[in-house]
Amino acid sequence: MAKLLLVLVCFLVTFGVTLIRTNATTYTVGDNSGWDVSTDLETWPQGKKFYVGDALLFQYSSIYSVCEVTRENYDSCNTSNVIATYTDGNTTIPLSKPGEMYFVCGEELYCLGGMKLQVNVLTNSTAGAPQAQSTLPQPSSKTNSPSAILPSTGVVHNNGRDSFVMVFLGFMATMLWMVQI
Numbered sequence: 001m002a003k004l005l006l007v008l009v010c011f012l013v014t015f016g017v018t019l020i021r022t023n024a025t026t027y028t029v030g031d032n033s034g035w036d037v038s039t040d041l042e043t044w045p046q047g048k049k050f051y052v053g054d055a056l057l058f059q060y061s062s063i064y065s066v067c068e069v070t071r072e073n074y075d076s077c078n079t080s081n082v083i084a085t086y087t088d089g090n091t092t093i094p095l096s097k098p099g100e101m102y103f104v105c106g107e108e109l110y111c112l113g114g115m116k117l118q119v120n121v122l123t124n125s126t127a128g129a130p131q132a133q134s135t136l137p138q139p140s141s142k143t144n145s146p147s148a149i150l151p152s153t154g155v156v157h158n159n160g161r162d163s164f165v166m167v168f169l170g171f172m173a174t175m176l177w178m179v180q181i
Helices: 002-022 071-076 108-112 161-180
Strands: 025-028 055-059 066-069 084-086 090-094 099-104 116-122 137-139 149-151 155-157
Touching: 066 071, 066 090, 071 099
Parallel strands: 025 055
Antiparallel strands: 025 155, 055 090, 066 084, 066 099, 099 116, 137 149
8 A cells, every 4th residue: 555655655645746847838929020120019018928037038130129018118128237148149037926027129220110119927837837738849040040840820838748657667667667566
């Protein structure tokens, strides 16, 4: 009976960790258009829910940059006092705490032209987390972006049946190990 209880506890812990770990989503800002002055960044976040543990992937050409700023600097496109600046053309920013986050292009004229983004990060919840979608990958259209392939929806999901297969295989290995003891 003790062996069965141990196996059940191991399975539940492994399954729980897999669920927590696999709900993270990476959103490509601007989808296929990327972080660009021609992208409608004001409406891009609509219909999306951002959770702690998710990430924003900014892909942009060398004439742009990404600056994380305060709300005041976001409203005025002030880039002289920023929280962080990124210039590598392929920036992933983890969403590590709940609340509003603000991003602007480091070039004030592009920011004034609409190249800025506001997202509301919610506390992590498995109930409302997005589910994996089947889409064919499309390469980025940015000139200096890496050759990494991204889904055409602009969302990279780290969950799916592979995680559950891993849990199942781990459970079966534990069962076989317990039978031999």
